[in-house]
Amino acid sequence: RYYSEMSKPSVYITRQVNEEALNLLNTHCDVTYWTGSGPVPRAELLKNIQNKDALFCMLTDKIDSEVLDKAGNNLKIIATMSVGYDHLDVKEIKKRNVKITYTPDVLTDATAELAVALLLATSRRLLEANEEARTGGWQAWSPFWMCGPGLKDSTVGIVGFGRIGQEIAKRLKPFNPKRIIYYNRSERKKEAEQIGAERASFEDLLAQSDFISVSLSLTPETKEMFNEAAFNKMKPNAVFVNTSRGGIVEQEALIKALQQKKIYGAGLDVMTPEPLPLDNPLFKLKNCVILPHIGSASIETRKEMGVICAKNILAAIKGEPLLTELKT
Numbered sequence: 001r002y003y004s005e006m007s008k009p010s011v012y013i014t015r016q017v018n019e020e021a022l023n024l025l026n027t028h029c030d031v032t033y034w035t036g037s038g039p040v041p042r043a044e045l046l047k048n049i050q051n052k053d054a055l056f057c058m059l060t061d062k063i064d065s066e067v068l069d070k071a072g073n074n075l076k077i078i079a080t081m082s083v084g085y086d087h088l089d090v091k092e093i094k095k096r097n098v099k100i101t102y103t104p105d106v107l108t109d110a111t112a113e114l115a116v117a118l119l120l121a122t123s124r125r126l127l128e129a130n131e132e133a134r135t136g137g138w139q140a141w142s143p144f145w146m147c148g149p150g151l152k153d154s155t156v157g158i159v160g161f162g163r164i165g166q167e168i169a170k171r172l173k174p175f176n177p178k179r180i181i182y183y184n185r186s187e188r189k190k191e192a193e194q195i196g197a198e199r200a201s202f203e204d205l206l207a208q209s210d211f212i213s214v215s216l217s218l219t220p221e222t223k224e225m226f227n228e229a230a231f232n233k234m235k236p237n238a239v240f241v242n243t244s245r246g247g248i249v250e251q252e253a254l255i256k257a258l259q260q261k262k263i264y265g266a267g268l269d270v271m272t273p274e275p276l277p278l279d280n281p282l283f284k285l286k287n288c289v290i291l292p293h294i295g296s297a298s299i300e301t302r303k304e305m306g307v308i309c310a311k312n313i314l315a316a317i318k319g320e321p322l323l324t325e326l327k328t
């Protein structure tokens, strides 16, 4: 399609994004965006997507055939400001020859950093200890008060040994665990050798790990992979950390495992649903640390994620190669 000066390509953004991203898009496009504080309401999205050339969306927006039908034939690209894409109906989108881009790599370090922080916050009971200090629970130094398991000489299990899983392993290595094991669909021999990690079956990883960190995409195969049977296989001192997607965990089974102290604790940056309702039993558990999906939330990373989306949209509009196309 030819765009004249008079009719610039049109982009809809489902949130207010950073200036850097917006400025880039404004050079070549007519940009409209949702200005509300939360995610764009469905009805607004359906109304505003009509006849747009590009959609810049978030993981909170479900993009399915209804949205695509409303968009119509002009839509060329959907750029999601996330590495996860379980909110996109990829099959439907591809069927309509619409390109998809996402934001891998740029958020790997920030997410790995957060996973380590969450692991330590859970094992060393940082939030609980902080609460005790603030509320008078700290009476005197006590030999075994607020103790938790240490990483030194432990077995660390990484489930999902992709970019993020590997970076988590690298960051945990200096804490001197005895072993780092990983479970991944395909073998990652070279990367594992460099890090000093060994491949294990899912069952062995569950049974042997003192710390389990999950960094998987949510797919039909990984959905609720951490179910009752999985938690039953874990050690009673196991610390379970999830920074990927809540859907990978059968949450009721996790709640039971934590309540019955079948595992030591859980650190969750993701859960089902998000935001987690305030009356959810997970909030009542001292052995559970809950974060509001902030894995990639370093300032630089989020800015860069926005810029990547904008650059992908510009490339798609100009018919140039995309920076980070999702090829499934």
Ligand code: DGY
Residues within 6 Å of the ligand: 059, 081, 082, 083, 084, 085, 107, 244, 295, 296
């Ligand atoms: C993603 O990108 O999928 C994360 O969950 C948020 O950055």
